[in-house]
Amino acid sequence: MTVDISKLETVAGTLYRRHFVKADSRSLWLYGYEAHELEPLAEEGGEPIHGGSLRWHPLRQEWNVYASHRQNRTFKPSAANDPLAPSKPGGAMTEIPFADFELAIFDNKFPSFHPDASAPTESIPGMALHRPGGKCEVVVYTPALEGSLATIGQDRRRLLVAAWIDRYEALFAQGHKFVLPFESRGEEVGVTLHHPHGQIYAFDVLPPVQTRMAAAFREGYDLSAEMQSWGEGYEVTRQGGLRAVAPPFARFPYETWIIAEEAVPGPWAFRAEQADAFAHLLGDLTRRYDALFGRPTPYMLSLHAAPAGEERTFQFTAQFYPLLRSPDKVKYLASVEQSTGLFTIDIMPEQAAAALKDL
Incomplete structure (x- = not known):
């Protein structure tokens, strides 16, 4: 097995980044203070979702993204079915097909934006439409099922900041106009996965704010x-x-x-x-x-x-x-x-x- 590992000199010191292509062709990056060399566990394949469209709101003067496939995204799974946990040998596979990791970032399975998105197929008289190019990534702070930015510790927060910076640089290099790392915490905000995590959206149109x-x-x-x-x-x-x-x-x-x-x-x-x-x-x-x-x-x-x-x-x-x-x-x-x-x-x-x- 060829392992794609890069050594990074960052504001958090020397780190390692491993790039792995999942069975459905989505990318996974593993960041850590130690080089990640674990063998991947077997995954099922599949085709990544690219669909959706941007529609222009003529009165608010802003784009809205329509992505009906997101209606089927994972919703409040049990701890035993946590898709952001490490995978268990002989058990159910998660989004991360390894038995352990320090910090992981992967392409969202249910993205609002995708770099290979097609042009909108619908036609609406008088309405401007745009392909939903861009990128959506999930950032998993820790393999632990519970925790927060307060409890994961300073070393892991330093690792997170370094990983954010690495993704900023990569996404801007790919031509995206704006990159937004963010976190939603708590069901009151609409969170449906409680594993400590955030996301990164890369936009091909600059949002109004x-x-x-x-x-x-x-x-x-x-x-x-x-x-x-x-x-x-x-x-x-x-x-x-x-x-x-x-x-x-x-x-x-x-x-x-x-x-x-x-x-x-x-x-x-x-x-x-x-x-x-x-x-x-x-x-x-x-x-x-x-x-x-x-x-x-x-x-x-x-x-x-x-x-x-x-x-x-x-x-x-x-x-x-x-x-x-x-x-x-x-x-x-x-x-x-x-x-x-x-x-x-x-x-x-x-x-x-x-x-x-x-x-």
């Missing part, structure tokens, strides 16, 4: 400087040249952002100290949320790095959107918020910063 962000930075908005002008009232904690803050314009109760004091376009531009601090803050904020609410906190986490061509002015942020107002109260997006985009926030950002800082 990032279009507006890029324009603001291009026109001279300096988020890092403004953050430092807010003072300590909005700061939760800081580490290694990065700060965790509750921005005064937050849209969710207890929303926090991680922002570099000296702006960087994306994690790929971090110094080793900044990368280490970023890994620490990801765990620290998750820990603070769980302590504040006394339970695993449902949230959405997204990494907003520069779209292709915007690296000179764009300023990177990692944004946490918790879905709780209190331990037993969910922040629902009501009709007026969904209809207008104008959010109503129940907790003042400075109150949120003070509550999280005290933990």
Whole structure:
């Protein structure tokens, strides 16, 4: 067996990446501090799904992706059928056909976007359609069935940051316009797989939020400087040249952002100290949320790095959107918020910063 292993010099030190092609032709990458040389277990083949289409919304001026095959994706499996766990010799196969691993990334079996997607086959008078090119990947933080960014430990968070950077570089090199690593945590957010994991979407069309962000930075908005002008009232904690803050314009109760004091376009531009601090803050904020609410906190986490061509002015942020107002109260997006985009926030950002800082 030929094993495709690369040695990487990263902000987390020397790491190893193994590329493996699954039986259905999807790619799997295994990252670790040790070279992964385990023998793969037998998989069933199959054809990967490429379908879907993008349709233009003429009033909101944005693309929406339609992918009906995702209706059949895995939904709340039992622990015994966890598709993100290591496979067991002689047992059921999972998405990762190895008995063990440190961190894994693989092509999503039910993607919204695909680099080989076909042009839309439907024809709708007056409507602009676009092929859903791009890429969707699943990031499995750990082989353990339970855990969080707070509990997986600093070494594994460093490994995660290095893997994100590696995928940023690969996906931009493939010509994608924007790359978004993200995590959804908790059933309140709509999570259907509880194994600790996130995802990466690579877009071939620039989403409207990032279009507006890029324009603001291009026109001279300096988020890092403004953050430092807010003072300590909005700061939760800081580490290694990065700060965790509750921005005064937050849209969710207890929303926090991680922002570099000296702006960087994306994690790929971090110094080793900044990368280490970023890994620490990801765990620290998750820990603070769980302590504040006394339970695993449902949230959405997204990494907003520069779209292709915007690296000179764009300023990177990692944004946490918790879905709780209190331990037993969910922040629902009501009709007026969904209809207008104008959010109503129940907790003042400075109150949120003070509550999280005290933990």
